[in-house]
Amino acid sequence: MKKPIEISLALVLLVLVFHDDSFANKKASKPVQRVSVTGTYRYVLNTIEVLELPENRVRISFSGFWPNDHKRVETRNVGSFDETVPLKVRTAVVKPRYGDDQCAITIEFTATRAIVTEEGYRCGFGFNVEADGTYRKVSSKPPDLPPPDQPQD
Secondary structure: OHHHHHHHHHHHHHHHHHHHHHHHHHHHOOOOOOOOOOEEEEEOOEEEEEEEEOOOEEEEEEEEEEEEEEOOEEEEEEEEEEEEEEEEOOEEEEOOOOOOOOOEEEEEEOOOEEEEEEEOOOOOOOOOOOOOEEEEEEEOOOOOOOOOOOOOO
């Protein structure tokens, strides 16, 4: 009498194992939705606007500022670039066309941040203006960017 109960329990366990396994596979086969890097990112006074383009490219527009208080009149040193570069995985490397060859700005995108690392010190920016920092994504809307400058030959 114990054998039919043991066999029944074994069959129930097998059904549950195969049922759970097939359920897990259905969950895993659901396509993973990738979060777009398009949007506006801010860090202190600096802004990065990003527009994801076809063929794994991204247009990045940077505006950086360094405030000065000179004889009670506020002025600002500025720096900017607007470049289209490849997007590899979730990282873009920008070499501003008005900077030195040694200047490279690496931007690593997460779902809510852009981590910016500037290598080199002559990127064509004003005094003390730097791109370095962890920028917070403040908007996911595509930025309204002007037509890009035509590359010079």
